[in-house]
Amino acid sequence: MAAVEIKQVRKVYQRDTQKVQVLDGISLEIAKGDFVALMGPSGSGKTTLLNLIGGLDRPTSGDVIVSGTSLSGLKGRKLAKWRARNIGFIFQLYNLIPVLTAIQNVELPLLLVPMSGKERRKRARTALELVGLGDRLAHYPRQLSGGQEQRVAIARALVSDPEVLLADEPTGDLDRKSGEEILNLVVRLNREFGKTILMVTHDPHAAERATHALHLDKGVLSN
Amino acid sequence: MAIPLSYNIRNVLQRPVATLTTAVGVGLTVTIFIGALALAAGFQEALRQSGSAANVIALRKGADSEISSYISRDAANIVRAHPEVATGPDGRPLASPEMVVVTNKPRLGQPGSSNVTVRAINPEGLAVRSAVKIVEGRMFTPGTDEAIVGKRIAPRFAGCGIGEKIRFGQRDFTVVGHFTAEGSAFESEIWGDNAVLQPALNRDGFQTLTFRMKDPARFAALKRELENDPRLQIQVQNEQNFYSSQSDMLSNIMRFMGVFITAIMAVGAIFGAMNTMYAAVGQRTREIATLLVLGFSPASVMVSFMIESVFLSLIGGAIGCLLALPINGIVTSTTNFQSFSEVAFAFRVTPPALLAGLIFAALMGAVGGFLPALHAARQPLAASLRGM
Amino acid sequence: MNFFSLVLVNLGRNKRRTILTLLSVTVALFLFCSLGGVLDTLQEAIKVGSETRLVTRNAISLVFPMPLSYRDRIAVLPGVKSVALQNWFGATDPKNPRNFFAQFGVDDAFFPIYAGDMTLVEASPPQADVAVPQGMDPKLASYLAEQTACVVGEKLLQKMGWKLGQTVTLSGTIYPGSWPFTIRAVYRARKKSFGEETMFFHWKYLNEHGMQGRAWVGVYVLDLGDPGRAADLAKQVDAMFENSDAATRTESEQAFQAGFVSMYGNIPFVLRVIGLAVVFAILLVAANTMMMAFRERVSEFGVLKTLGFEDGMVFRMVLAEAAIITLGGGLLGSLGAKLAIEGSGFNVGGFLPPMSVHWSTVATGIGVAFLVGAVSGLIPAWQAARLRIVEALRRVE
Numbered sequence A: 001m002a003a004v005e006i007k008q009v010r011k012v013y014q015r016d017t018q019k020v021q022v023l024d025g026i027s028l029e030i031a032k033g034d035f036v037a038l039m040g041p042s043g044s045g046k047t048t049l050l051n052l053i054g055g056l057d058r059p060t061s062g063d064v065i066v067s068g069t070s071l072s073g074l075k076g077r078k079l080a081k082w083r084a085r086n087i088g089f090i091f092q093l094y095n096l097i098p099v100l101t102a103i104q105n106v107e108l109p110l111l112l113v114p115m116s117g118k119e120r121r122k123r124a125r126t127a128l129e130l131v132g133l134g135d136r137l138a139h140y141p142r143q144l145s146g147g148q149e150q151r152v153a154i155a156r157a158l159v160s161d162p163e164v165l166l167a168d169e170p171t172g173d174l175d176r177k178s179g180e181e182i183l184n185l186v187v188r189l190n191r192e193f194g195k196t197i198l199m200v201t202h203d204p205h206a207a208e209r210a211t212h213a214l215h216l217d218k219g220v221l222s223n
Numbered sequence B: 001m002a003i004p005l006s007y008n009i010r011n012v013l014q015r016p017v018a019t020l021t022t023a024v025g026v027g028l029t030v031t032i033f034i035g036a037l038a039l040a041a042g043f044q045e046a047l048r049q050s051g052s053a054a055n056v057i058a059l060r061k062g063a064d065s066e067i068s069s070y071i072s073r074d075a076a077n078i079v080r081a082h083p084e085v086a087t088g089p090d091g092r093p094l095a096s097p098e099m100v101v102v103t104n105k106p107r108l109g110q111p112g113s114s115n116v117t118v119r120a121i122n123p124e125g126l127a128v129r130s131a132v133k134i135v136e137g138r139m140f141t142p143g144t145d146e147a148i149v150g151k152r153i154a155p156r157f158a159g160c161g162i163g164e165k166i167r168f169g170q171r172d173f174t175v176v177g178h179f180t181a182e183g184s185a186f187e188s189e190i191w192g193d194n195a196v197l198q199p200a201l202n203r204d205g206f207q208t209l210t211f212r213m214k215d216p217a218r219f220a221a222l223k224r225e226l227e228n229d230p231r232l233q234i235q236v237q238n239e240q241n242f243y244s245s246q247s248d249m250l251s252n253i254m255r256f257m258g259v260f261i262t263a264i265m266a267v268g269a270i271f272g273a274m275n276t277m278y279a280a281v282g283q284r285t286r287e288i289a290t291l292l293v294l295g296f297s298p299a300s301v302m303v304s305f306m307i308e309s310v311f312l313s314l315i316g317g318a319i320g321c322l323l324a325l326p327i328n329g330i331v332t333s334t335t336n337f338q339s340f341s342e343v344a345f346a347f348r349v350t351p352p353a354l355l356a357g358l359i360f361a362a363l364m365g366a367v368g369g370f371l372p373a374l375h376a377a378r379q380p381l382a383a384s385l386r387g388m
Numbered sequence C: 001m002n003f004f005s006l007v008l009v010n011l012g013r014n015k016r017r018t019i020l021t022l023l024s025v026t027v028a029l030f031l032f033c034s035l036g037g038v039l040d041t042l043q044e045a046i047k048v049g050s051e052t053r054l055v056t057r058n059a060i061s062l063v064f065p066m067p068l069s070y071r072d073r074i075a076v077l078p079g080v081k082s083v084a085l086q087n088w089f090g091a092t093d094p095k096n097p098r099n100f101f102a103q104f105g106v107d108d109a110f111f112p113i114y115a116g117d118m119t120l121v122e123a124s125p126p127q128a129d130v131a132v133p134q135g136m137d138p139k140l141a142s143y144l145a146e147q148t149a150c151v152v153g154e155k156l157l158q159k160m161g162w163k164l165g166q167t168v169t170l171s172g173t174i175y176p177g178s179w180p181f182t183i184r185a186v187y188r189a190r191k192k193s194f195g196e197e198t199m200f201f202h203w204k205y206l207n208e209h210g211m212q213g214r215a216w217v218g219v220y221v222l223d224l225g226d227p228g229r230a231a232d233l234a235k236q237v238d239a240m241f242e243n244s245d246a247a248t249r250t251e252s253e254q255a256f257q258a259g260f261v262s263m264y265g266n267i268p269f270v271l272r273v274i275g276l277a278v279v280f281a282i283l284l285v286a287a288n289t290m291m292m293a294f295r296e297r298v299s300e301f302g303v304l305k306t307l308g309f310e311d312g313m314v315f316r317m318v319l320a321e322a323a324i325i326t327l328g329g330g331l332l333g334s335l336g337a338k339l340a341i342e343g344s345g346f347n348v349g350g351f352l353p354p355m356s357v358h359w360s361t362v363a364t365g366i367g368v369a370f371l372v373g374a375v376s377g378l379i380p381a382w383q384a385a386r387l388r389i390v391e392a393l394r395r396v397e
């Protein structure tokens, strides 16, 4: 069974009276344990595709199936629950909650599953140690460097142990060195922990680290 | 150089929700403020109107209200005969000896009872009370068991409709007319004839004597003469001043309550304005920094934000004035404990009260805007330009 | 960390705004409960008098007196234990004319009847050897021993800066002239509603110096042996004087006191309207805060939802935030009003019993605060809940 299966997905945005077709009947399969880099010019629909896979948005037509679950059948609370358990998101701008410490940020997704506070903290700490921030638990995002913030975000994406990680230009806002570190981390997650990863990137060097690379242009995928 | 006003106005209008919620909060405070002033002003005016500046009123020495006063028939006659008292075309003195008592009457449409002032006059006394006009029915016929009722209390007490009977002592009186008196407290009274009401209420003598002077300029001399006459034991004052003073206690309480209530409300409204202004400053951090870099002085930035806050509050003040306008003329009533009887009076929203409301609003804006404006003027340039 | 601490952390995000909003809710609820306190006090005033004592007055109004001869005719009615006289005096202290206080001329029967409502706490006898009749409080004897003696409430003594044993001279308004009184005893109220700002003195003194012995009586207070017969006796008394010059109206003391309250006319209604305006004003301040809090966090709501937070949770989170601010302010303001107003013992010149704020008013205040929180949070909470993730994430502040 493929981790992610996309069948004939179209996405049309309606802007006022004008229709913008972003994805034009895309089909794609990502096997379990794959690390796929998604490239393409700005505005080509990469983020849109990621959002569809994460269940943040719905396709105009076609179907998205993740780990055997068709997202078209999930709505509202069910979709939210499913996402909490199955998908980890990593954003370009980290999107940490500024008023929460590193460990609190990582704990956040665990609030959604029945679990004791102690257990939550333990898991959050483990996740942070995994990304190399075991000594920054009580730091607030503004007290961390960009690379460190992104690592906290990765820990947050990991902590509920989802099968699929979706990363939207995770190194886009980082300097070369930090970007490299984040990339190493992502590779490790794929290799050591067997996570299926779809990563949007503009950086060909980053794309090389993936097991596969895809190109999206004018709404069409190519290898 | 000053930052143009239109900059602030545009900014205030650009965030309609925050502007409106803040302004209405300020506005409600202003409404209550104006309402309290209107209440006190209405009450005061009702009593002030009772007196005529051309009249003089005599009460017993030491009496602080009509009901606690007493003037004997003899004393009244002595004063009436005084050469300084003006006379009418028929040659009789323009002087009205009056019996003023308080009677307890059941309310209409409300449980309980309240006190109503009953004033007995001599038929010729109306010449002194020129403000009184019969608006319905007719004047009572002297010497009969008839009474007229002030228009403002007629609907508030039982038995006050025309043709209805109202009991004083052991006698029933027929209400034959309703009268107005230029909105004065007389409109909250029941009037009848001395010759009938005095025996009915088992009273002798009068409470007050009101008269017109031939030459008002000689008031001081007359006052001295009458007050020093050992046969009289009276005090003499300008009628308008006397009735005005009857409102002092209650209108002071109303004003005190009004100030107390609005002062507290204002604190809340000012905090609300501060919130909005801090948010406005926060949103425009970069913009402000740019202005500073362009060469505007911190002082002009500060002034600009103060103006914005005052402008915002003035919108509220205007809303408050608009909300307060409809209460003008609403008739309400309460017991004036100075006269121990109920006075119905109308709220009076006066232009000075509206102006005071606007000034009050501007003040709230200035106070609420001060710290946010200071914050804006003092922000570190470099950090602001980089953004937050 | 848990859901609740997440809400708290969000409240701490803009501490200044949270505190300003909390404080404005606090002052508003303080005001709301103070106004409620006035209504409570009026409520209390209705219940001031005893239901088992009767008060007889002239049917025309209180201003009209009754002859002293009524006392003996009332006293012999079966069921009447004792009858006391009471005349409103209405004088002012020329040294302090703005400080209004109530004075009553009362006879000796007055104090035993009101023994349950007040108690004498201090006395200064006019001479060392005041004869104390068997079973009488020697403090009362000190007062009874002198015709110009008076008893004043503890608070009045304090307020006017008088001292026990001092002679104060009042100037009469209804009974003209200068009236010297010597403070021979001080009373304390046993029931809060009785108040401690009144002065009592000898009716006899008033009769001799103020009425030339004409012996007019303002009201009679009837102490009954059997309270069950109160209504009956009231009718009996009034029937007895129905056709005389001074017809009477007799009612329970409570109804008599309630009559004063009804004289306030529309004031309670006005206070209610003001209370409503206050609540509405505060609703706006709170709503504005919650809207601001929502607007600057749109993208964070998007992140939370991405992490799997359900719409309902986000909704509750925003509502809880609003409710905590307003509840906090409500608690502070409402309880503050109770403490401040009841603690200050403020009363309106003795017309009304000391101001009080009932617990029910405090509870209403807190309830109103909670409601304000809910309502002010409703729109932003709803907006946050229906926010679409994709849009929220795209929106850059």
Ligand SMILES: Nc1ncnc2c1ncn2[C@@H]1O[C@H](COP(=O)(O)OP(=O)(O)OP(=O)(O)O)[C@@H](O)[C@H]1O
Pocket (backbone or CB within 6 Å): A013, A014, A015, A020, A022, A040, A041, A042, A043, A044, A045, A046, A047, A048, A049, C390, C391
């Ligand atoms: N909610 C929306 N409404 C209308 N148009 C949208 C919406 N979201 C995205 N689009 C449009 O869809 C197209 C694809 O956007 P998307 O964000 O997926 O691009 P992208 O490939 O991620 O670009 P970038 O590399 O710049 O991030 C763009 O033209 C964008 O303007």
Ligand SMILES: [Mg+2]
Pocket (backbone or CB within 6 Å): A046, A047, A048, A168
């Ligand atoms: Mg993108």
